[in-house]
Amino acid sequence: MSQRRDFLAANSGLRVARPGFVLLARPNGELGKRYGITITKRIGNAVVRNRMKRRFRELLWDALPGEGLPNHDHILIGREGGVERDFAAMRAELSGALRRAAEGKGDPPRRRGSNRPRKGNRR
Template identity: 80%
Template sequence: MHPSLSVIRKRSDFLAANRGLRVARPGFVLLARPNEGQGKRYGITVTKKIGNAVVRNRMKRRFRELLWSALPESGLPNHDHILIGREGGVERDFAQLREELGAALVRAAEGKGDPARGPRKRRSRRA
């Protein structure tokens, strides 16, 4: 791991980042949010919709490597960066993912993101 990066582990930090800037790409969604001077931090989320544990872990390893190579130079200072895996992210070429992450970080630095999502609607439980 890169010495200037730290990992986000608390659920509350992930939820806070979800209220920040989001930049969607074919293989992932990047969330970026200021973190009050805690340095560059990163987190990775891959849901069970993506596939079985082997597939999800492979995607997380690829994302981790992407973030380690990109964030020290082009990450936003004092921001949390979270990558959310999308359906096509496992099959995508690694070089292509690196380019998309670079473009997403540039957009986030310019403050140009997709609008933040509002609170999720609760589904009613059927009896």
Template identity: 80%
Template sequence: MTLATIRKRADFLAANRGLRVARPGFVLLAHPNGGQGKRFGITVTKKIGNAVVRNRMKRRFRELLRAALPEAGLPDHDHVLIGREGGVERDFARLADELGEALRRAAAGKGDPPRRRRGGRR
């Protein structure tokens, strides 16, 4: 089974409305995609580091998702990993364990509470 990559901004925004599971190295978003199979996307902001650091983190996340999603991913869902600050230094095996746990929590419907908004924007 091949995994499709999410490329459109609208799909990333839709995933943001889905289930959120936070871990020390990343945040997993899972959102139903209407029968388009298992898809994944990766987001790493400039707050994480320069381009070299961000690209390294994206390569690691891509490999984690390709290994975990065929078995543990939610069927017909978009899976988005958002990089967090400590994620690039974390041990790869530990990240893999955390991703497996996050996918199990998402499959059970046990997401984290919605995040609080900062500032005055509504």
């Protein structure tokens, strides 16, 4: 996936958080198994982000054909510390996250901190 609207649409789907990443899964009609990767600048410099993308891409290529949800978009969002995690542990976490998503068991949606001023409400 490369279009912003696909990533935004997937954000309304099922969310499964793990220590190294967050998996978003959302039905896409009849488009098959698709994947996307998001790594923010907060994670590190370009070298670190690209290394993390390569690791995620390899994980997805290995896991999605057998364990991915049919006709779903799968998005991995990198978390801090994910680049240092053991690859085998991340593979096991991805399998668990995909299994949980297949059961329809997602994590509750994120809440913003109540003491954090929102845009327009700054003092």
